Amino acid sequence: MKNLILYITFSFYALPLLAQKRSIDHSVYGRWMGSDKSSFYNSIISKDGKRVIYFAGAARGAFTMFIHELETGWKKEVQGVRTANLIFGDKILIYHLPSDTLVFLNLIDKSIEVIGGVQSYKVPTLLADNLIVYRTKDMEVIVRDFSRQIEKSFQGITDYYLNGPGTSLLLQSEVKVPIPLIYLRRINMANFSADTIFKSNNKVEGLIFDREGNQTIFFVKGNEEKGNTYKIMFLNHEMRRAVTLISENTKGINSELRISPFPAPKFSPNGKRLFFTLRNFEDKSLEEASSNSVKLDVWHYLDKKLQTEQLNESDFSNYINAIYDIKGNNLVAINSGEDDARNVKLSVGGNGDYALVFKKINNDEKFWNQLNKLDVLLVSLKDGTSRTLVKGKTSIETADVNFSPSGNYVIWPDRMEKQYYSYNVNTGQLKKITTKVPVPLFADNTFPSFKVPYGISGWLKDDSFVLINDNFDIWKIDPKGYNKPLNITNNYGRKHKLRLRVSTFDFGELPVFSSNSKILIKVFNLSNWDNGFFQVQLGYGSIDPKLLVMGPYDYIPIVKAKQSEVFIIKRYNCEDAPNLFWTRSFQDFQPISDIHPQSEFNWMTAELIRWKMFDGNENEGILFKPENFDPKLKYPVIFNFYQYPGLLHYFRYPEPSNGEIDIPYFVSNGYVVFRPGIKFIKGRPGYSAYNSTVSAIRYLSKYSWFDSSRLGLSGISYGGYETNYLVTQTNVFAAAAPAAGMSDLVSDYNGLWNNESKQFMYEKSQGRIGVTLWQNPGLYIQNSPIFSANKVKTPILILHNKGDKAVSWGQGVEWFTALRRLGKKAWMLQYDGEEHGLYNYEPRIDYSIRLSQFFDHYLKGDAVPLWMSRGIPAMKKGKDLGLTLDLNGSCGSDCKICQKELHITKKDTRVHNVTKIKNVKYFK
Numbered sequence: 008m009k010n011l012i013l014y015i016t017f018s019f020y021a022l023p024l025l026a027q028k029r030s031i032d033h034s035v036y037g038r039w040m041g042s043d044k045s046s047f048y049n050s051i052i053s054k055d056g057k058r059v060i061y062f063a064g065a066a067r068g069a070f071t072m073f074i075h076e077l078e079t080g081w082k083k084e085v086q087g088v089r090t091a092n093l094i095f096g097d098k099i100l101i102y103h104l105p106s107d108t109l110v111f112l113n114l115i116d117k118s119i120e121v122i123g124g125v126q127s128y129k130v131p132t133l134l135a136d137n138l139i140v141y142r143t144k145d146m147e148v149i150v151r152d153f154s155r156q157i158e159k160s161f162q163g164i165t166d167y168y169l170n171g172p173g174t175s176l177l178l179q180s181e182v183k184v185p186i187p188l189i190y191l192r193r194i195n196m197a198n199f200s201a202d203t204i205f206k207s208n209n210k211v212e213g214l215i216f217d218r219e220g221n222q223t224i225f226f227v228k229g230n231e232e233k234g235n236t237y238k239i240m241f242l243n244h245e246m247r248r249a250v251t252l253i254s255e256n257t258k259g260i261n262s263e264l265r266i267s268p269f270p271a272p273k274f275s276p277n278g279k280r281l282f283f284t285l286r287n288f289e290d291k292s293l294e295e296a297s298s299n300s301v302k303l304d305v306w307h308y309l310d311k312k313l314q315t316e317q318l319n320e321s322d323f324s325n326y327i328n329a330i331y332d333i334k335g336n337n338l339v340a341i342n343s344g345e346d347d348a349r350n351v352k353l354s355v356g357g358n359g360d361y362a363l364v365f366k367k368i369n370n371d372e373k374f375w376n377q378l379n380k381l382d383v384l385l386v387s388l389k390d391g392t393s394r395t396l397v398k399g400k401t402s403i404e405t406a407d408v409n410f411s412p413s414g415n416y417v418i419w420p421d422r423m424e425k426q427y428y429s430y431n432v433n434t435g436q437l438k439k440i441t442t443k444v445p446v447p448l449f450a451d452n453t454f455p456s457f458k459v460p461y462g463i464s465g466w467l468k469d470d471s472f473v474l475i476n477d478n479f480d481i482w483k484i485d486p487k488g489y490n491k492p493l494n495i496t497n498n499y500g501r502k503h504k505l506r507l508r509v510s511t512f513d514f515g516e517l518p519v520f521s522s523n524s525k526i527l528i529k530v531f532n533l534s535n536w537d538n539g540f541f542q543v544q545l546g547y548g549s550i551d552p553k554l555l556v557m558g559p560y561d562y563i564p565i566v567k568a569k570q571s572e573v574f575i576i577k578r579y580n581c582e583d584a585p586n587l588f589w590t591r592s593f594q595d596f597q598p599i600s601d602i603h604p605q606s607e608f609n610w611m612t613a614e615l616i617r618w619k620m621f622d623g624n625e626n627e628g629i630l631f632k633p634e635n636f637d638p639k640l641k642y643p644v645i646f647n648f649y650q651y652p653g654l655l656h657y658f659r660y661p662e663p664s665n666g667e668i669d670i671p672y673f674v675s676n677g678y679v680v681f682r683p684g685i686k687f688i689k690g691r692p693g694y695s696a697y698n699s700t701v702s703a704i705r706y707l708s709k710y711s712w713f714d715s716s717r718l719g720l721s722g723i724s725y726g727g728y729e730t731n732y733l734v735t736q737t738n739v740f741a742a743a744a745p746a747a748g749m750s751d752l753v754s755d756y757n758g759l760w761n762n763e764s765k766q767f768m769y770e771k772s773q774g775r776i777g778v779t780l781w782q783n784p785g786l787y788i789q790n791s792p793i794f795s796a797n798k799v800k801t802p803i804l805i806l807h808n809k810g811d812k813a814v815s816w817g818q819g820v821e822w823f824t825a826l827r828r829l830g831k832k833a834w835m836l837q838y839d840g841e842e843h844g845l846y847n848y849e850p851r852i853d854y855s856i857r858l859s860q861f862f863d864h865y866l867k868g869d870a871v872p873l874w875m876s877r878g879i880p881a882m883k884k885g886k887d888l889g890l891t892l893d894l895n896g897s898c899g900s901d902c903k904i905c906q907k908e909l910h911i912t913k914k915d916t917r918v919h920n921v922t923k924i925k926n927v928k929y930f931k
Contacts, residue, residue: 027635028609031661031675033855037067037848039604041584042660046070047577047600049090050587052566053097056573058114059599060100061587062089066662067848072102074112075599077573077589081117085110094136095153101139103128109141131173133220138196140169140176148178150196159199166211170220175244177204177223179211191225191249193242204242205249212237217274220244222333224252224281226268237266239283241333253283253331259338263288267326275357279334280388282357284348285327311378312369315762330357330388339391346384350405354388354432359414361432362386364393365405371767373401374456383408385417385432396430396437402457411470412519416486418473422457425449427475429486438488446477446501453650453687455770455777464509465518465526467545480507481528481543496528496541497549506531507541507552512567512574522546527564527593530557536615536655538562540593555593561656575599580656581613581631604660610634611674613655618706620686620698628652628683628703631674636712642679643717643866644707646700646740649726650773652684663851664858666723666746666806666844672859678719678866681707685729690783692775693790696729697736704739716741717866720801721858723747723844724814725773727806728792731822734803735795742865744858746806747814747843750822751793756780761812796825802832802898804861806845806854813843832899834861834875856890864904871898871905 041047043064050061057078064070070089075082091102100112109125112118128141137154148164151157166179176194178201181187191205205211207227214225221244229236241252253266260266264285272283304314312320326348328341341351342364352363366382373379383397397403402423410417417430418440425448427441441448449458461476472483472490479500483493500507510529511518520526523546530539539557544550556562563577565587572591579585584603588596614630629652636642647668661671670680683703687695700720707713720743722730727748734743749755752774758765769776769787776786788794803826807819819835826833836857838850845851863869873879874889876896897905 028607030609030677031672033663033672033852033859035608035661036663036852036855038065039584039660040065040068040071041602041604042066042662043068043070045089047565047585047587050565050575051091051093052568052573052575053093054568054570055097056568056571056589058093058097059575059587059589060091060093061575061600062091063600063602064089066660069105073600074100074114076114077597077599083112092130092139094130094139096136099153101128101130107144129167129169131169131171133171133173135173138173140167142167148176150176150194150199152196161194168214168216168223170216170223171218172220174220175216175223177214202247204247205240213268213271215272215274217278218276219278222274222278223249224272224274225249226266229255237268239266239272239281252281252333253338257338259329259340260285264327270326273357275353276355277358279332280357281331281333282353283329283331285329285340287325287344309378311367311376313759313762313764315759316369319762328362330362332389337389339388341386341388341391347405352408352410354410354414355412357388359410360388361410361414362388363396363408363410363417365408369763370405371763371772374767374771381405383419385430394435407460411473411486412466412517413470415470418463418486420449420460422449422459425458427460427484429473429488431487438486440473440484440486440488441475441482441492444475444477444482444484444492446480448475448477448482450478453775454772455689455775456772463517465511465520468519468521471522474509476508477501479505481509483545494549495526495543495545497551499541499551500530504533506533510540510564512564520545528552529562532557535559538656542593556596559656561654579658581658582610582634584658584660609675611671612636615655616681616703616706618703620702622698624686626684626686626699626703628681629655630707631670631680631682633674633677633679636679638710638712640712641714641717642677642712643714643719643862644679644681645673645719645721645862645866646703647680647682647721647726648685648696648700648729649722649724650685650687652682663848664845664855665851666727666854668721668744668858669855672855673862676859678862679712687775689775689777690786691790693729693732693736693792695775696733700729700733701737701739715739719743719862719866721745723806725749727814731792732790734801735792735798738800740801742804742862743801744804744806744861745822747808747811748818748822749814750791750818750825752776752787752791753780753784754821755815755818756787758815759812760814793821793825796822796831797829799826799829799831802861802865803834804858805833805835806837807835808838808841808843808845810840810842853888860890860892864898868904868907870894871896871902876905 041063043066046063047061052059059075061073062070069087072085072088087105088102091100093100098115100114102110107125109122111120124144125141126144128139130139138152140150142148146164148161148167150159161178163180164178165181168177174196178192180190187208188206189210190203193202193204209228212226216223223242225240226237227240236255238254239252240249242249265288267284267286274281306314328348328351330339341362342348347365347367350365354361364384364386368379380399381403384393385396386393402421403419408419420427426439429440430437449460452459464474464476464481466473473486475482475484480494480496480498483495496507508529510527526543528541528543530541537557537559538561540555541552542555543552560578560580565575565577567574574590576588577585578588584605586602587599589599590596611631616628616630617625620626659671674680683699685696685699708715718740720730720740723746727745730743730745731748731750756769768774780787805819805823807816809816823833823835841850845854860872864871870892873891873893875898876893879887879889
């Protein structure tokens, strides 16, 4: 890594271009404020909407907390803080510094109190906001009540738990002699009286409160010889001692099952039920008896799942979800071992009387394997009885089947019928509810499989209506199937080519509206890709939505003030970094944050391009140009693709490559990048890439700045496959860099994708062949780059790692060895410890440098680096990076660039660390 850092330090210099902004280099990755993906999302706003606290950080740097008073303009920044709490009527801000320092900031007089040596703190999560509890390094827990202006401390505390309302505090302590014991005390926060509610020589695990803070459960470990048994202890606010609620002797738990603390248990919202899991007992004596047995995998043609899937399934998939009625002392097992424990869905969050249980299947094989047809059961939480809602279906997805908010209905889309169904849990009536909607509610996803629903936007109160999307508008549908569907956006989206979707500041569950609510609508303009907001008024029939704002930005709702109509949104586009704004009307936006890391660099612009493909159909793509773009000059262009062009108004922070090119880096350094959409034709994925991309070259070649002799190509995963295919069909590209892409569809078809069969991908999904290998082997051969490797003229840099579980490393090896055998210019990079693409920082930096050197050589005339001219022998692996430019070297005897006396970089005369450049010539 040392050599890599030295290379970054000395290889890239600022551009001496008449006071122009400097280009991005590889040293900026992870340093830009806001580049951490969690920036802004945990923002806080005071109840009255007058103060905003937000957090932003660099991907590889510390976070900063920003405090902003909207009316007065007062601001404050605190380094190293990424979370905080407003308490005491939003008058005091509490935050914890990395130095174990707790800070109280009085937002009225701006005074600060600092307390050192604090490990952690907790505040009430419900209505009460008058106190804080914190623990010091000296194992002292201190309670401070701001309303009563009192403070109480407790010594020797190993852990502490505060309930939601802040009325009860549980303190855990330990004694070592005469025998080790753990004590759990409950502190009444009204008078600080204490009760010892539990003591044991076993530690307390998984302690939780119910929502109101009146009930507590925790786990205590039992006899390890009996399979690490646990029991669940229970305490409510009226009890003075915790009692055993559930143990291995509880009725309903047979001898083969054990209580498990994982995944974490939870109370129902009303506190009447406890949900937890049971697992199969692992008899260690059986393991010992089989220790000398042969270890083998038996693959059976009637197995529901491949051995690779079975061996890699988590234990969680074999768990049983159980529910315990606390007052009724009744335990019900919700699912069996044949069901998918991970996808049990509870009515009304557990307050309702039912759960949805799905048969455990291999979803990718359900279209052909009779053992993997989907069954959906409606299970009673009272007695465990069940009703079958769906039996043996292939056109219904588990994620699509859900309860209505009040639990009266189960609703789902059938992707083959292209209709929605509702099931009334009270009457048992099943209805097809969308037959009278006159427009499609399902999208053509370009896959050979079933259509995809546009989805559900929300519900009206009491489950009276459900809001279902079409491509453009939103429909109000009666789940009973009686009332005529109503287009609440009055077909406005369809008429004006706008996609309208419900927007909300309440994240998580689908929103529920009253019959006369005003609904905020997020809008996407399909003509120019602008975004904005509309407003729809319910209760007035079908009327046009009201335009609030529309522009060349994207808008992300962040948070709303609880007691004021003040909204915080994140706004950005390609040219402007994300920042927070506040608004009352969604028509006037006032800035809160002021973060513009791109301003000192030669940044980029994004432009929507439309053109006719060879087959006569229209396509769309995004053209990225440097901020200092000069149409009088000639520019090298890199084509980068996957399936869709991406977002026009998305801000792309510079980041080291994961296998994909970093668009900001290349554009800032004098490239133009084009991302075409790929319009797929069933059975012809390779030609689809050709039709979409090469036709774009024909279109863009009309521009004088477009240098058709300096075109590059790059893509990862499926984009890597498309790159591999294109270089077998055209010689227009001067360099190509596929990453983790397929090369031989015949061998890949019967391979594995994360331990599952890949056949589904080609028959029904992304591979888009649409038939089996034996139904039409010609399609697999025609779409496989490997069978046309002899036609390749383009130099290729392949990235493929041994650990790739999505596209086998063998696909990269097969491609490289074929090209090598044919005498083609090809290099392959393989990073130890990496999988499908690159994830770790050091390999990503290394690859970013090599990728830029590769394209700079073939598209800009830079000198070839040593790793390209000489390679790196295996014995020098990890010792010699070969990144130094080899001015006297060559990538091949026929390379015209290497034959030149001088290697030109660009008009700004960037200097390399190897030698000085004399008599500089420029590309025009």
